Amino acid sequence: MGFPVYDYRTDVRNVLITPQIRSRFLRMEPGQTAQLHSHDLGHEIFLILEGRVEFEIDGETEELGPGQMCVALVDQPHKVRVLGDEPMTMYLSVTPHIHPTHTPRTMDGERLPHNFAPPSAYDVEPDMEVSVSELVTRQIKTAQQLAELTQKCAAIQEEMGEQLKSAVTDKDEASAIAARQAMWDAIYPVYKAVSELGDVWNELAPRITY
Structure with a gap:
């Protein structure tokens, strides 16, 4: 039995969740945006596979396309917006992956209360038999x-x-x-x-x- 192989065209989900790293393929539709946020402990790496996006990281803006990568470091507010008429698919990873995984930010970059996302947000089934x-x-x-x-x-x-x-x-x-x-x-x-x-x-x- 071999090791798992993941395909960004079919496995659009979290593929690995550990305290050391969370990695996933993510698809976003034209015009879709992600809320400005940061990570208290983790660096986040983004690798664009299809489509074009605009990233804002720590107040700076860049446009990325297939084959290009960028990094949001610990505590750097960041968000993404899909450009053009085509969907965008990316690979992303956050290292380490420790709850609360996201700290929402206001448009001015001010920190909001931590977001303790449910396990379902990371395609994880909790063991409810453990109290x-x-x-x-x-x-x-x-x-x-x-x-x-x-x-x-x-x-x-x-x-x-x-x-x-x-x-x-x-x-x-x-x-x-x-x-x-x-x-x-x-x-x-x-x-x-x-x-x-x-x-x-x-x-x-x-x-x-x-």
Whole structure:
């Protein structure tokens, strides 16, 4: 069994949703616009596949066509408008993908309350058999595990960092490489734990609806 292959002509939807990245194909009709918004944590990449669009990013405007790409960085207000008489199809990704995924903006760029979009907005089916109470418990436990790993990591960075500085000063390549590896070995589980915290949070946050 092979890996999934996606086609922008038929898979016009979210194709990958993780705390590290959300990616999708998006189709918009002639004249359609998207509300001005930004992302608190994520950079958003847009690659135009068909049609022409006008992007406004952080107050600057550019027109893009097939094969062209642009990027809205963290906290940069951005919006898009389809130009001409033809629909537009693009690939986009947001990295990382952590709720609240969008911060709406006024026309003047002022921040509005966060938008905690429902799972359906990202083509995700929530596991309703898991209660909000269970998710909160998992959130707390995962946060505590992250705190413990971060404390251990900080201690190792301090110890190995001093060894790395000495090794670089002494031009001791083997010791420098060993210290660098030890620092990374401590950093890696922290990033894994951050992803796990994001997983739980992305399940919990959209469930709080009134």
